[in-house]
Amino acid sequence: MRAPIGRLPPSPWRTPEGEVGPCGSVRGGPTSRHPLRASRSCGPSFTSAQCARQSEGPHPRHGEPPVRRAMPSSGRALPMSEIAAPHLDRWYTYDQLTEYLHALEGPFGQRCRLSSIGTSPEGRELWMMEVTDLTGGDPEQRPAYIVQANIHAKEVAGTNSSLTLAWDLLANTPEDIDTHALLREVTFYIIPRINPDGAEFALTGGEIRSxxxxxxxxxxxxxxxxxxxxxxxxxxxxxxxxxxxxxxxxxxxxxxxxxxxxxxxxxxxxxxxxxxxxxxxxxxxxxxxHDFNRNWPANWHQEHEQPGAGDYPFSEPEMRAFADFVYSHPNIFGVLGFHCGSSAVLMPPSAGSVDDILPADLRVFEELGQRAAELTDLKLMPTINYASKPPIALKGHSADWGYQHMGLFHFEIEQGNIYNAxxxxxxxxxxxxxxxxxxxxxxxxxxxxxxxxxxxxxxxxxxxxxxxxxxxxxxxxxxxxINPSFETLREWIAPGSSRFIIEYAARHARLEISDLDAEEVAGGIYRVRARVMNSGGFPTNITQRAMALRSLKPVTAELVLPEGAELLSQKRHFAIGQLAPHARSAQLEWFVRCEPGAELTVLARSQRAGVAEQSVACRSGGAAL
Ligand SMILES: [Zn+2]
Incomplete structure (x- = not known):
């Protein structure tokens, strides 16, 4: 029996009139039975051509550190009428994936842009589709969720599920979450194929790990x-x-x-x-x-103790490109990897014991993971139990890196294999x-x-x-x-995973400025007061582990003064620390000398909760000093 899917409470992201996505009407195709999903259709009809070639033996593995760069428009973007949901009944070659990603930029160019975080040793791009509102604001200031797939070469279904997430966000597929409103507050970094060389060889039918x-x-x-x-x-x-x-x-x-x-x-x-x-x-x-999922720095061990580990953490160019991107984007507050082992939702730890997860984080991990399991019809388990004889210890694994090194709620979705199928x-x-x-x-x-x-x-x-x-x-x-059946991919795994990521993202920590006032307290002197609060669903630090790591900057607030105004208080900037959701707000106060009616702005920033800004005009009246 499949788990019943509970309906969510009304979402703040759905506009009252129910905004319709730009591709509200898509071409006909199989209708998903997933209970939280509108109908979907198949995309452009790619052939299932495969690309056999001889294994080319050793190739350079230690190139220059990859640099993210925007890709020039290919001119291949399709008009909206030609683009549809990604295929869930076949696998993508690199060329087909590249074509689809470029095609998405046509109708959805205001909400997505394609770039490459690096180049593979065989010269393929490590595509990254940034999905966010591009019409205003700085996407890198928004809290961000990152998804990577196909780190294991044969596990190509992760590409389909990643594309499904991009499609659901762009086409505003969920019935009860307005993803276009969400994209004004959250950025998604979707890497549908982090290992394109490996996948291309895997699609010949040959044997390869990463x-x-x-x-x-x-x-x-x-x-x-x-x-x-x-x-x-x-x-x-x-x-x-x-x-x-x-x-x-x-x-x-x-x-x-x-x-x-x-x-x-x-x-x-x-x-x-x-x-x-x-x-x-x-x-x-x-x-x-090489097993790229043993090449992460958390608990990394050498080859003789962990086969596939590589020469040193992040020694593989694809992994180093991913690391360079993540470490240069402190706005990332969620991370997920798609795999295709026997079906399961995996959370840390991948080595050691569940006791290594701080109790407060473990509760949230289990709550989130159960939701992922419910939505995908899979079972939640810590990675150490994902074996015939648990516990196991996967060294240099992404799950422990995500939690122990980054302080993030890291999940992997094992989408299923032929035995499940x-x-x-x-x-x-x-x-x-x-x-x-x-x-x-x-x-x-x-x-x-x-x-x-x-x-x-x-x-x-x-x-x-x-x-x-x-x-x-x-x-x-x-x-x-080592891929799921198309039926489970289409009905549960791809839509359920996408839904889980969107729900997680909608829960993002969110800075808000309230009770802002600038009142005259003596001739030409104004007292400015404001509260900074977190009105989201996660603390601004996301995990307790992140606090222990001491790598996060505190939430800050500053008063921005207009020309000619003079700050009488000693401090213009305040370091607030981290804010729990709806728990306590920071109360701030400044004194300013300025013209009546001058506009003052309070600006608050958090690495993982974005930016809030609010302005107020100085007003007369109020109590004397
Ligand atoms: Zn895998």
Whole structure:
């Protein structure tokens, strides 16, 4: 049973008359059954062309620090009538993603702009879509939510979900939250594909975590499309000492040879590829696998203790570009990463214990996480429990970085994999799954047979390998193993995740100036009083952890004087500290000598809660000193 979705109380973001988004009417398509969502449609009809290429081996990994820069208009922006919601029934190649992002700027140019936070080692842009109101004010002064997806190369569904968030904000899709009003107060930084090189290779069907360097060592296989069919799958070769055999009821499925297995045909299984400098012996592998989600500085350990960690924290150019962006944007108050492991909503810790989270923060984490779980039909769990034998310790992981280093409520949404798609619950998957068990192998093959149009599995077929002789090529395209079904993506994951992020953002801390008055207390002398308060849903520090880190600047307030006015008080600026929501306001007072009717302005700033500004004209009367 899916969890019931509770309705929210009336939102302050929805205008009374119910503002209609610029794309209120979109082209027809499948209607979402998600209870909090208006109907949606499919976007421009991209082909599902894939882009097989040979793995190109080592490439430079330590380039210049990437610099964010605006991209010149490509001239490819589409008119509004041509743009629609992103696809949730296919995966995006880099070119298709680039085209869609540029296209969004056409009808929605007042609320989004595309830039690149850096360039990948293979020369692709790390696209960042900034979604906010661009018609006035400084977007970098607004509290901001950042989303990154596809850090793991095969987990391409995160791109679709990120684009869904952008679309929902731009097209004002929610029925009860006016996202266009929200965009006047909050900025969204959406990075739909932080690892475009990895994703592009993953879409060939080959094996890759985040980056894989197939080293050109003698007699070692490097991944390549041997039979020229445009995809990279597996090769099986009959060997008396092979460790694999075909499943008795379905010879497409390869299962591990049991101890004592002597009868039958046995195979060696390799990834599809060519052998570098072959010597005729059985080939091996020489690859270095990078896991960008072990490359964060929190609890980072070297490769021998944490495979995939990289040479040092943020050593990978894509991760360093992300870090450079985040550390230069102290307005960020929320962060989420999209992944495609067995379905779950993950919160910290990713190593250590839940006791490492401050109690006040843990309560909010659980409240927020439960809401995410409810909206996505997933289960909330701390990352340390996301394993068959918990607790685990993921070192150098983003969740601990987000909370422990940045003091943010960091979430990951694991959108689901092929096992979930074929009907397995995450609890059962984690409890039972060790290795590639026949039960699961059979279920995912059934799922494949029910969805032949998705072309997830390539039937084994004989190929004359230029180096190995006769082999069979076939097997799973690896990326299909680690993405959700289109049905759950469309009905729950993408709309639910988007909804969660929008609700979180709508709860942002919000500075407000009230009771501002400038009253004459003696001839030409005015007493200025004001309150600065937080009328949002988070404290201005967001987490207690952020207080412990001592990295946040205090909320400040200052009095801005017109020409000719003289401040009689000693201080013009006040450091207020951090403000809890609706808990206490800071009461401020200045004395000024100026002309009657002069306009004075109070300006308050917070790194994570934005800016508030209010002006008042000096008025006569009131009590004498
Ligand atoms: Zn992942």
């Amino acid at each position: 980056r894989r360097e197939d080293l050109r060592e003698p007699n070692c296989i490097y991944q390549a499309d041997v039979d020229g069919d445009g995809v990279i799958v597996d090769m099986r070769v009959e060997r008396p000492d092979g460790g694999w055999k075909a499943a008795p009821d379905d010879p497409r499925i390869m299962i591990a040879r049991e101890p004592g297995d002597r009868e039958g045909t046995f195979y060696a299984v390799y990834t599809e590829g060519l052998v570098h400098d072959p010597d005729g012996c059985d080939p091996g592998y020489a690859a270095r696998s 074929s009907g397995t619950k995450t609890e059962d998957f984690l409890a039972e799954y060790e290795g590639f068990k026949l039960k699961y192998a059979t279920e995912i093959m059934r799922y494949h047979d029910e969805h032949p149009e998705q072309e997830m599995f390539v039937d084994w077929h004989e190929v004359e390998h230029p180096q190995l002789g006769r082999v069979e090529v076939g097997g799973w395209k690896k990326y299909w193993m």
